Amino acid sequence: MNVKGIHHLSAMTGDAPGNFKFYTEVLGMRLIKKTVNQDDTSAYHLFYGDERGNPGTELTFFDFPGIGPTRAGASSISGTSLRVPSDTALKYWLDRFTEHGVKHTAITEFAGRNVIFFEDPEGQQLSLVSDETNSGVKGGIPWDQSPVPAEFGIIGLGPVKLTVRKPDSTLAALKLIGFTEKNRIPALVKGQEDIIVMQVGAGGSGAEVQVEPRSDLSVAALGKGGVHHVAFRVDDKEELLSWIEVLNKAGLRNSGFVERYYFRSLYFREPNGILFELATDGPGFDTDEPFETLGESLALPPFLEDQRQSIEANLRPLSTKRTV
Template structure:
């Protein structure tokens, strides 16, 4: 019964073609699955990750054209970080961001790591985090056909920041999942409490959540540039079923077992209203596509395949084919 770290993080876009261009051509991540939101099949669900979308490397997006921008605030996943191997990689990214006109900070130290803060074209708050001195959960393997050299490529998800009005409630939910307090770092905003750094499993960048208390904020509203939910890694279906029982006994309403085909899931909201998911490490993304052509065609799980014609008819065209 061990949560192993961060599994994936799902965000929102209103512009699938622009999103695809930025995350593959600028950030150099691989689109490892082009599918649909299983709860609303009129929307794409795009999965970016390392060479095969290993657990802990997946940043995903739901595409809802015309959606309004995120209103920042409390009860939100307010910061997403992506891991790179070294401080030298950060130096490379400073040049690359300047070349591509990406809004970004200088290299700075945050939570005892060197980072670059930046934004995607829709304003999502992101950071590149150096693993120069990191230990703990291993990163993934950057795709060798990315426009970014492998040695500088993104290796997975790093610490996730949660902004809440009542930190003790969120921390209690994280402790239920096996997280423990690692450290505290000074508040970013004067007059607010320190940020509580929580970690789980082997620890390190891939297993860290930063809880930011903000009594001065009203509730956020998620739109484009915002994050929908964060998922944490568990081993398999057997553990997932056991977690359902644990959540029920703790009085936390949850979705129960959900079959996502590429992994199995359950969902629940922690007391401040942030959506958490527990997701299994497998079966993975090469279940229905060859490794060589991951993400190039629309993939549908078997339970949606009979509806392919109507699903495709309700999607905007999105060319994700790759020239050899």
């Protein structure tokens, strides 16, 4: 049993067309799957990633038109980072963000790496983190048809920041699935405790969680611009089933085995209320679509295919077919 790092992050949007435009045209990620939220098929589920949507590169969004904005606070996934290959790449992104009117900071150092903090159009708190001195979990491969040159392109998910009122219980949940403490860094807010940096597997940016204690905050309210859950990588279904036994023994209520078709899942909430997922590395996103046309059509897993007509009738039109 070996949790290997971050698998994906799932966030919220109220504007699927605008979300698609920003993440593909500005950030240069590839939409590798346009499908639906399997628990609410009236909502799109959009998956962005590297050229194939390899595990550890996927940033996904549930689309709920009209949803209100997230209210920042505790018991939340408060920071999402995306890896780029080098410090030189960060300099490229400064110019690109200025060109596209993206709200961003200068290059700064955080948790031992050079980063740029920025926001998407709905206020999601993001950062680009340089892999210049990174080791551990390898990054992905940028799509060769991205508007961003490959040498500067996003290669996967970096450290995830969790903001909680009671860090010890969150740390215990992370330790249960294999995380160990790497180090601690000074708090971002005066009077608060240091941020605890946790890592798993081979370590590095793709396997790091930063736990930020914040006793001064009320509980967050999830909306557009917020993050719904974070998923961690496991090898296969057999390992996933073993983790169910571990969670049950620890007294953590969980979903049990969930078939997502593109991967298999197990969900549970750590004691501060943040939703964690364990997800298998396969089968992958080219299971039902050719690599060349990933994300261009609405893909449905076999168990939803007989509902396609009614599902499509309840979705807003969203054109993702490439025209070039």
